[in-house]
Amino acid sequence: xxxxxxxxxxxxxxxxxxxxxxxxxxxxxxxxxxxxxxxxxxxxxxxxxxxxxxxxxxxxxxxxxxxxxxxxxxxxxxxxxxxxxxxxxxxxxxxxxxxxxxxxxxxxxxxxxxxxxxxxxxxxxxxxxxxxxxxxxxxxxxxxxxxxxxxxxxxxxxxxxxxxxxxxxxxxxxxxxxxxxxxxxxxxxxxxxxxxxxxxxxxxxxxxxxxxxxxxxxxxxxxxxxxxxxxxxxxxxxxxxxxxxxxxxxxxxxxxxxxxxxxxxxxxxxxxxxxxxxxxxxxxxxxxxxxxxxxxxxxxxxxxxxxxxxxxxxxxxxxxxxxxxxxxxxxxxxxxxxxxxxxxxxxxxxxxxxxxxxxxxxxxxxxxxxxxxxxxxxxxxxxxxxxxxxxxxxxxxxxxxxxxxxxxxxxxxxxxxxxxxxxxxxxxxxxxxxxxxxxxxxx
Numbered sequence: 001x002x003x004x005x006x007x008x009x010x011x012x013x014x015x016x017x018x019x020x021x022x023x024x025x026x027x028x029x030x031x032x033x034x035x036x037x038x039x040x041x042x043x044x045x046x047x048x049x050x051x052x053x054x055x056x057x058x059x060x061x062x063x064x065x066x067x068x069x070x071x072x073x074x075x076x077x078x079x080x081x082x083x084x085x086x087x088x089x090x091x092x093x094x095x096x097x098x099x100x101x102x103x104x105x106x107x108x109x110x111x112x113x114x115x116x117x118x119x120x121x122x123x124x125x126x127x128x129x130x131x132x133x134x135x136x137x138x139x140x141x142x143x144x145x146x147x148x149x150x151x152x153x154x155x156x157x158x159x160x161x162x163x164x165x166x167x168x169x170x171x172x173x174x175x176x177x178x179x180x181x182x183x184x185x186x187x188x189x190x191x192x193x194x195x196x197x198x199x200x201x202x203x204x205x206x207x208x209x210x211x212x213x214x215x216x217x218x219x220x221x222x223x224x225x226x227x228x229x230x231x232x233x234x235x236x237x238x239x240x241x242x243x244x245x246x247x248x249x250x251x252x253x254x255x256x257x258x259x260x261x262x263x264x265x266x267x268x269x270x271x272x273x274x275x276x277x278x279x280x281x282x283x284x285x286x287x288x289x290x291x292x293x294x295x296x297x298x299x300x301x302x303x304x305x306x307x308x309x310x311x312x313x314x315x316x317x318x319x320x321x322x323x324x325x326x327x328x329x330x331x332x333x334x335x336x337x338x339x340x341x342x343x344x345x346x347x348x349x350x351x352x353x354x355x356x357x358x359x360x361x362x363x364x365x366x367x368x369x370x371x372x373x374x375x376x377x378x379x380x381x382x383x384x385x386x387x388x389x390x391x392x393x394x395x396x397x398x399x400x401x402x403x404x405x406x407x408x409x410x411x412x413x414x415x416x417x418x419x420x421x422x423x424x425x426x427x428x429x430x431x432x433x434x435x436x437x438x439x440x441x442x443x
Contacts, residue, residue: 014154016227017216018437020084020209021380022076022164025367026056026202029075031083035384038392039413043366045189045200051175053184054200056368065108065168070121072205073166077122084209086160089219097130097158098123099149100165101141103372103427107171118166131157139267139427140232141165142206142375143435147230149210159215164207165373175201183271189369191268191362191394192275192408194401199270202368206376208383213440225386228420229436231255236430244273248281248426249288255434260286261358261422263391265378268362269369276402278426279360283404286357359416361409365395375425375433382421382437389418 023030026044027037037044044056061068081087086096100119119134133148135141142165149161178184178201185198216223231254235247266278363381364370370377385391390413397410418439425433 014150015213016150016153017211017213017221017440018208018224018227018383019160019211019216019221020080020082020086020207021224021383022078022080022083022207023204023377023380024058024072024076024166024206025204025370025373025377026058027367029058029060030079031380031384035381035388038363038366038381039390041393041395041412043189043395044202045365045368047188051170051172053175053179054189054368055170056200056202056370057170058204066106066110069106069108069118069166069168069205072168072203073118073122073164073207074125076164076166076205076207077126077162080162080164080207080209081126083222084160084211085221086162086209089160089221091159091215091219093127093129095130095159096128097132097149097152097161098128099133099135099145099152099161099163101135101137101145101372102165102167103136103138103141104167104169104174106168107173108168122162126162128162130161136372137232137427137431137433138429139369139371139374140425140431140433141372141427142377143379143423143425143433144232144431145376146208146210146227146379146435147232147433150227150230153210153212160209160211162207163210164205164376166205167370167372168203169201169371170203183269185270188396189270189365190396191266191270191365192279192400192402193397194399196270196272196275199364199369202364202370202373204367204370204373204377206370206373206380208376208379223440224383225437226440227435228438229255229257230434232431232433234430235426235432244277245280245284247430248278248424248432249285251432251434252281252285252422252424255436256285256422257436258289259420260289261420261436262416262418263359263361263382263385263421265382265385265421265423266360266362267374267378267424267426268364268394270362270364274426278424279402279404279406282358282360283406357405357407358422359391359409359414359418360406361392361394363392363394365397366392375423378423378425379435379437382423382435385418386421386437386439390415391418
């Protein structure tokens with residue numbers, strides 16, 4: 001009886017397919033153009049004298065600022081729908097939904113009404129009749145739109161959902177606010193590098209089509225991959241602090257299903273604390289699973305993994321999930337050896353061969369930090385890494401001061417066999433989310 005109930009439960013569990021991608025970023029319009037320029041090591045980040053900041057603008061949208069967000073969204077949504085073949089999918093119109101979001105108010109809009117909100121405009125332009133979901137979760141917004149889209153499918157409200165975000169964030173008020181927070185770079189965008197001092201502001205739009213896997217197969221859809229795991233939550237109660245890696249690791253663990261992915265697209269903002277704490281969470285997760293595997297082989301399944309921050313961390317000063325580019329770590333950490341305070345998990349990680357650890361990169365030095373759009377962009381680049389077996393690089397990366405010995409991909413794309421990829425989003429206010437993509441035998 002129990003096995004029969006388990007079988008019924010398995011039949012009811014929905015699986016998710018990624019069938020369409022659409023992207024506008026500072027690297028250009030269109031998924032393929034973005035991928036070619038990204039893997040070619042190009043960056044769209046430029047220093048703007050007018051704003052006294054590093055900015056990455058989406059080119060080709062020379063129009064009134066209050067129209068640019070919708071124009072970018074139109075291009076990205078149209079590409080995703082065409083890529084998925086959604087128009088001829090055979091789905092009832094009221095079974096195709098929209099999960100859209102924004103990380104912050106659009107300050108370029110002179111007034112606000114529900115009729116000119118982005119989700120409403122997209123619905124009207126593309127004649128979307130299914131359920132609409134709207135979310136806001138700082139820099140985790142894009143990732144959360146996908147998670148909410150999956151919920152619409154799980155609850156049998158939709159068969160397919162258009163998920164994504166479009167934002168124009170290069171506004172004087174936001175530039176001033178980020179400067180006051182100390183999170184904008186003065187040296188250039190350098191994720192994970194020892195000279196990192198903040199991020200550059202990017203803009204754009206990204207949309208992904210998520211479908212019920214079984215129905216996508218039945219209609220003969222092209223399937224990029226399966227969305228095999230997802231999670232979201234609050235990783236800290238105080239912007240960012242010494243406990244942040246534990247919250248981040250919990251989100252990573254849940255999305256990855258207790259496995260070590262081949263590739264991790266990190267949030268990697270380029271701020272002091274985000275890159276340090278995110279690296280700590282990734283390192284501890286990987287090392288925990290490796291040690292558990294060894295302990296299981298040795299008959300000791302309940303080993304305790306000491307915190308990688310046991311002996312020291314950056315001093316806590318606000319940073320965008322880091323913010324806190326003003327914050328400096330104690331300089332002694334680069335010189336620590338075994339038994340000098342980083343905790344046995346980190347010591348063990350330092351002794352582990354890099355080939356046994358996941359590949360890690362951040363693409364924000366190429367596109368700028370696209371804020372609410374960044375989670376969608378990270379997901380698209382993770383999916384393309386799976387499809388093409390190429391890991392995009394972290395640009396402007398010379399040397400790191402982060403002691404967790406992660407397998408960073410520096411400055412040049414790396415050709416590797418990628419069967420699973422994890423995309424991470426850790427935003428302001430403690431919003432965290434992660435998505436795990438895996439190759440499918442149905443692709």
